[in-house]
Amino acid sequence: MDDKQDWFDGYNDFVKSAKVKGKCSFCSTEMKPVNVVGLIFNxxxxxxxxxxxxxxxxxxxxxxCDNYAKSGILPRPLCKWCLEESVPPVAKTILKAVGMASTAGLTLYxxxxxxxx
Ligand SMILES: [Zn+2]
Ligand SMILES: [Zn+2]
Known part of the structure; x- marks a missing residue:
């Protein structure tokens, strides 16, 4: 029973920490996002x-960093701003090309x- 309580507290902290105010990588607005699927995808x-x-x-x-990254594509998501800092221009072009290719692939599918x- 104690274990369960610990788990719940831990999850609560986790959810709380996920709702820190930050900037959205899509619209660049500072907001507090709504947590939707915490446990399903771990x-x-x-x-x-x-x-x-x-x-x-x-x-x-x-x-x-308190900002929010686009969900899904990258295994280690970084927000728009950290990504710009960490990715050299060549890799950025490749990422863009990959993004465009997968969109085209999806459309075809x-x-x-x-x-x-
Ligand atoms: Zn947004
Ligand atoms: Zn960041």
Whole structure:
């Protein structure tokens, strides 16, 4: 029973720490995101609090940074600002190309699915 309580407190702290005010990598607005799926992916995924944005976010992995990274694509998400700091221009171009390619791939996949039947 004590173990359960510890786990719950730990999770509570985790959720609290995930809701620190920070900047969204999509809309650059400073907001407090809404935590949606903390435990399912063993990673806290939040939604931007900006009504115009509502994108999925993850806490930036750089220690001491309170901003929020775009959720999903990168295994170690960094916010827009840390990413710009840490990625050399060449790698940035590659990332962009990969992003564009996967979008094109997805579009193709959806098209194929739709013309299936
Ligand atoms: Zn946003
Ligand atoms: Zn950051």
């Amino acid at each position: 990673r806290d995924i939040c939604v931007c609090d900006n009504k115009e944005c509502r994108e999925f976010l993850q806490v930036c992995l750089k220690p001491g 959806v098209k194929n699915k739709m013309s299936d039947k």
